[in-house]
Amino acid sequence: MKLITAIVKPFKLDDVREALSDIGVSGVTVTEVKGFGRQKGHTELYRGAEYVVDFLPKVKLEIAISEEMVEQAIEAIVSGAKTGKIGDGKIFVSPLEEVVRIRTGETGPDAI
Amino acid sequence: MKKVHFIALLLGTLIPSLAQADELNQANTAWILTSTALVLFMTIPGLSLFYGGLVRSKNVLSVLMQCFAITCLVSILWLCGVYSLVFAEGGAFIGDLSSAFKGPESATSMVGDIPESVFFMFQMTFAIISPALIVGGFAERMRFSSMLWFSTGWLVLVYAPVCHWIWGGGWLADMGVMDFAGGIVIHVNAGVAALVAALVLGKRKGFPTTPMPPHNMTMTVTGAGMLWVGWFGFNAGSALAADGSAGMAMLVTHIGSAAGALTWMFIEWKKFGKPSVLGIVTGMVAGLGTITPASGFVGPMGALVIGVTAGTVCFYATQYIKRTLQIDDSLDVFPVHGVGGIVGSLLTGVFAAASLGGVGLAAGVTISDQVMVQAIGITATAAWSGGISYILLKLIDKLIGLRVDEDEENEGLDVVLHEETGYKGI
Numbered sequence: 001m002k003l004i005t006a007i008v009k010p011f012k013l014d015d016v017r018e019a020l021s022d023i024g025v026s027g028v029t030v031t032e033v034k035g036f037g038r039q040k041g042h043t044e045l046y047r048g049a050e051y052v053v054d055f056l057p058k059v060k061l062e063i064a065i066s067e068e069m070v071e072q073a074i075e076a077i078v079s080g081a082k083t084g085k086i087g088d089g090k091i092f093v094s095p096l097e098e099v100v101r102i103r104t105g106e107t108g109p110d111a112i
Numbered sequence: 113m114k115k116v117h118f119i120a121l122l123l124g125t126l127i128p129s130l131a132q133a134d135e136l137n138q139a140n141t142a143w144i145l146t147s148t149a150l151v152l153f154m155t156i157p158g159l160s161l162f163y164g165g166l167v168r169s170k171n172v173l174s175v176l177m178q179c180f181a182i183t184c185l186v187s188i189l190w191l192c193g194v195y196s197l198v199f200a201e202g203g204a205f206i207g208d209l210s211s212a213f214k215g216p217e218s219a220t221s222m223v224g225d226i227p228e229s230v231f232f233m234f235q236m237t238f239a240i241i242s243p244a245l246i247v248g249g250f251a252e253r254m255r256f257s258s259m260l261w262f263s264t265g266w267l268v269l270v271y272a273p274v275c276h277w278i279w280g281g282g283w284l285a286d287m288g289v290m291d292f293a294g295g296i297v298i299h300v301n302a303g304v305a306a307l308v309a310a311l312v313l314g315k316r317k318g319f320p321t322t323p324m325p326p327h328n329m330t331m332t333v334t335g336a337g338m339l340w341v342g343w344f345g346f347n348a349g350s351a352l353a354a355d356g357s358a359g360m361a362m363l364v365t366h367i368g369s370a371a372g373a374l375t376w377m378f379i380e381w382k383k384f385g386k387p388s389v390l391g392i393v394t395g396m397v398a399g400l401g402t403i404t405p406a407s408g409f410v411g412p413m414g415a416l417v418i419g420v421t422a423g424t425v426c427f428y429a430t431q432y433i434k435r436t437l438q439i440d441d442s443l444d445v446f447p448v449h450g451v452g453g454i455v456g457s458l459l460t461g462v463f464a465a466a467s468l469g470g471v472g473l474a475a476g477v478t479i480s481d482q483v484m485v486q487a488i489g490i491t492a493t494a495a496w497s498g499g500i501s502y503i504l505l506k507l508i509d510k511l512i513g514l515r516v517d518e519d520e521e522n523e524g525l526d527v528v529l530h531e532e533t534g535y536k537g538i
Contacts, residue, residue, distance in 0.1 A: 044325060045380075046326060046388070047390060047391070047394060047434070047444060048380075048384070048430065048431050048434070048435060049323075049434065049435070051323035051325050
């Protein structure tokens with residue numbers, strides 16, 4: 001099992017969700033996050049006072065997924081989130097030791 | 113000038129004794145009832161939202177609370193004697209306490225051709241918004257109890273006499289100062305007090321290096337829109353009649369506001385590269401504050417010049433006070449309201465002249481005479497408001513302390529002073 005953590009642009013969330021649904025991903029957790037990468041921040045100006053906004057809003061998706069679906073899921077996220085411009089985000093894949101479905105007590109791939 | 117001005121004066125001074133015989137005019141009464149609601153609407157929720165959006169999210173409730181509590185407090189004080197100190201006969205400096213704890217003489221007593229109860233209420237809403245405007249000067253760092261003491265003291269010792277001087281038949285009224293709806297009485301008065309409060313309390317922790325951007329611009333723009341609408345009651349209501357003077361006051365108010373807003377927007381666009389939302393609404397407030405003293409006296413073209421001047425002068429005043437002098441008048445009350453009130457009150461003396469499209473100056477009075485009189489009115493008010501506010505603040509600081517401590521300021525006034533938060537997470 002793998003945990004896919006993807007950081008994407010907020011307005012691409014719907015596209016990503018659709019692409020994931022299309023390949024049969026059945027569960028995603030979404031969080032609004034802020035951060036910086038190569039896109040860096042921007043400046044804001046209020047009555048002449050300039051503020052540098054270092055952290056830009058992004059959306060973080062967490063997907064627990066079986067090994068064989070990882071490649072497909074990554075493709076789906078990329079297809080949904082890509083604009084080709086700097087700041088499109090990143091995808092991290094990490095090993096996932098255990099999953100428990102709270103309602104039934106099922107564990108492992110059955111619980112995904 | 114004197115015609116319109118004199119009506120306002122008469123209403124202020126010779127009532128209720130002389131005017132009592134007037135017959136009730138229902139149209140005028142209906143308009144002033146409406147205007148009263150509009151002016152109250154300016155403070156709650158207009159100004160509250162405008163200010164609330166400009167502070168950081170940890171202090172949003174403290175600002176809303178200050179405006180709300182001031183509304184309640186001033187209403188009671190108005191009944192307990194402040195109305196009387198302003199409008200009862202008294203002398204050149206202050207009224208007397210003959211109608212304290214009583215308010216209007218009776219349900220049938222009249223001021224001009226409207227009921228005194230309506231006049232009492234209408235004027236009360238002006239007294240409410242004045243200390244509420246000052247909130248912007250000390251926002252995000254003042255203790256709530258100290259704020260209540262200061263607002264009380266300021267209303268009695270500053271607002272009451274100044275309002276009496278100009279609208280209650282006091283010495284500035286006798287000199288012929290023209291202030292249709294409160295450029296001096298409210299905007300200069302409150303603006304100077306806010307500047308003094310900002311200086312006495314000192315900068316917010318972190319100013320100017322830490323960013324303190326508005327936490328909710330949508331709230332601010334909503335409040336600004338309400339202020340604009342409410343201002344029709346403020347200025348057109350100040351005619352105290354539903355007539356041509358009120359209509360012209362509304363027209364010039366609108367033009368002044370629109371011109372101020374556009375001017376500020378274009379200056380920012382040119383100077384900083386983008387037309388900002390906060391810029392256009394701040395210019396609107398500057399335009400409104402500046403046209404206020406002139407509103408019943410000038411014509412539409414005068415209003416256009418006044419509005420453009422407001423947007424320009426107040427913009428540069430804001431930059432100068434905040435960036436150059438680094439005075440932390442948190443929400444820029446002085447550069448917008450104070451400076452706007454000063455500019456507008458001076459220009460009233462110019463554009464009220466019949467040759468420039470206004471209602472005309474008093475017989476034998478030249479523009480320069482009138483501008484001089486206006487300058488005296490402004491200077492006297494600024495000096496009195498500044499001096500008494502300073503003494504009041506120092507006194508309160510000594511007795512109970514003005515500021516929350518540093519940890520409390522970091523934490524935010526909402527939780528520390530009110531044990532509530534404006535926004536809930538999980």
